[in-house]
Amino acid sequence: MSPQQAVERLLRQLAIERGLSKHTIAAYRRDLTGYLEVLEARGVTDASAISADDVAAFRSSLADRGLAASSVARHLSAVKALHRWLVDERVAADDVAKGQRPPKLPSRLPKAISVSQMQRLLDAVVGDDPASLRDRALLELLYATGARISELIALDVDDIGESLVKVTGKGGKQRLVPVGSFARAATDAWLVRGRAALAANGRGTPALLLGARGGRLSRQAAWEVIQRVAEEAEVPHVSPHTFRHSFATHLLEGGADVRAVQELLGHASVATTQIYTHVTADTLRDMYTTAHPRAR
Secondary structure, eight states, rough: OOOOHHHHHHHHHHTTSSSSHHHHHHHHHHHHHHHHHHHTTTTTGGGGGGHHHHHHHHHHHHHHTTHHHHHHHHHEEEEHHHHHHHHHHTTTTTTTTTTOOOOOOOOOOOOOOHHHHHHHHTOOOSSHHHHHHHHHHHHHHHHOOOOHHHHHHHHHHHGBBBBBEEEEEGGGGGGEEOOOOHHHHHHHHHIIIIIHHTTSSSSSOSSSBBBBTTBBHHHHHHHHHHHHHHHHHTTOOOOOHHHHHHHHHHHHHOOHHHHHHHHHHHHEEEEEHHHHHHHHHHHHHHHHHHOTTTTO
């Protein structure tokens, strides 16, 4: 089996058996393409003949390209996944990538915006035309549910209840997330006064949020909406994930239990959610330093 064939079989297994999204599969493919190029340059034509030196040579090539530690770690993760698969499938006797440890990544806390900045963002969408009604529903639902952008654009009309939204997360796991009156009002306005106009441009789809041609709204189109609104509201450095980070941070600052936030975010482990407690702790520390007469 050639290295190229091994990569294709791995990607097929990740897509079919593990149910990874097409975006994740595309990322794996990009990262492994560079590895295949190094193997080809070193004359490796059989996946079972890849050595630890070949893996080390690939890592050196990443360093030579001056990639950030996070990029190096991502590339190595893909390579290690490939070699674990080779062993599991008995193509190779040993995992030659096992000894490669990813570079230590700097601790990065999620970026959230303030409640007042979020209010400016949500208030920046004005108008009663179909696109404006959709954009308002998009932003209100992002903030109300804390859903990933991929989860939100995957919503169908039937996923929207009177006070709950059924969100399908990673691995097809579903969760119910309550929504408040603002998100419900924005969604109702879109469904009643806006969606039909855009749906008429397409062939019919159950998707909740639609693009200009009547099909499901794409990630790129949603990202462009957020960037445009953020610019109009003069709120810098806003991405779709900013809404998710702000959702979690604002809930915890308001006294929500971390395990409840874990369920709402769809995190498999509470440890993932607890990073947001550091954000709120930093906020409290800043307030203390500013307000207490003997804090300095």
